Amino acid sequence: MKAEAPIGIFDSGVGGTSIWKEIHQLLPYEHTLYLADSQYAPYGNRPKEEIISLSKKNTEYLLEKGSKIIVVACNTATTNAISQLRSEYEVPFIGIEPAIKPAALKTKTKSIGILATKGTLSSELFHKTAESVTYGIKLTEVVGEGLVPLIEKGNLDTPELHALLQRYLKPMLEARIDHLVLGCSHYPYLVPLLRDMLPEDVKIIDSGEAVARQTQAVLRQHDLLNPKKEDPKLQFYTNAQENTLHLLLKDHAEKVQIEKKKF
DSSP states (O other), rough: OOEEEEEEEEEETTHHHHHHHHHHHTTTTOOEEEEEEEGOOOGGGGGGHHHHHHHHHHHHHHHHOOOSSSEOHHHHHHHHHHHHHHOOSSSSOOOOOOOOHHHHHSSSSSEEEEOOOHHHHHHHHHHHHHHHOTTTTTEEEETTTHHHHHTTOOOSSOOOHHHHHHHHHHHHHEEEETTEEEEETGGGGGGGHHHHHTTTOOOEEEEEHHHHHHHHHHHHHTTTTTTOOOOOOEEEEESSSHHHHHTTTTTTTTTTEEEEEOO
C-alpha cells in the first residue's frame, strides 16, 4: 500500500464529516475519500446483518478507489460491523465508539448521559464498553430518534429539532448529568443548540478528536503517513442529494470535490 494513497472514510450519511474535519485538521496533507451513504441513513434502525452488508459495500468501494486505511465514521457501523470487516479485509480499520470512558472518569455527579442511535445502544460492543467503565455511575441512555434525518436534510435549527432535543434531554437533566456523550457522528452538528439548552456545567463529549489521533497513530505504525507536503485531494461522494454536504463543508468549499455517485 502506498503512503500517497487516500484515507477512506464512510458513514451512514453526512454526519461523519464531523470526523473528517478532525482528521483533516490533524493530517492536512492526507488525501481523503469520503462516502456519505445517505440513501440508507440512518443505519441505527436497521438489523445487524443489513448494517454489516452496507458496511462491506462501502468498504469494497473505498478499496477499489485505493484507500490505504478505512475510518468507519459511524457509531452504529462500528459497534455492529467492524469486527466482521477486520476479519474479511486486510486494510487497517479505525472505528468510532461513544466516548463513555472519559466521561466516566471525569464525572463529579456520578451521572452521565448518552445520546445515540438504537443500533449503537443495543449493540453488544456498546454494552461491553459501558459495563467496563461505568461501575457506580448512573448512565442515562436516550435514543435520538428522528435527529439523523433532520441533519441529513440540513435542518440544524428548526422548531422540530428543538422539540426533539428538549424531549431527549429531559430525563438526563432529571438525572443530574454533568457529561453528555454524543454517540452518533451526526450529533456534533447539534452542539450549538445543545449548549444553549444545557446548564453551563454539563460537558459535551464526542469522539472526533480521538478518532483523528488514532488514525494518525495507525498510519504511523504502518509507515503510511503521506510524506508529500502538498495540497491534498479531498473527495466526497454521496448517493443522495449533495446540498447538505455543501452546507456542512462550506468552510472548505474551495478545497473539496463533492459528487453524487452510485455505490
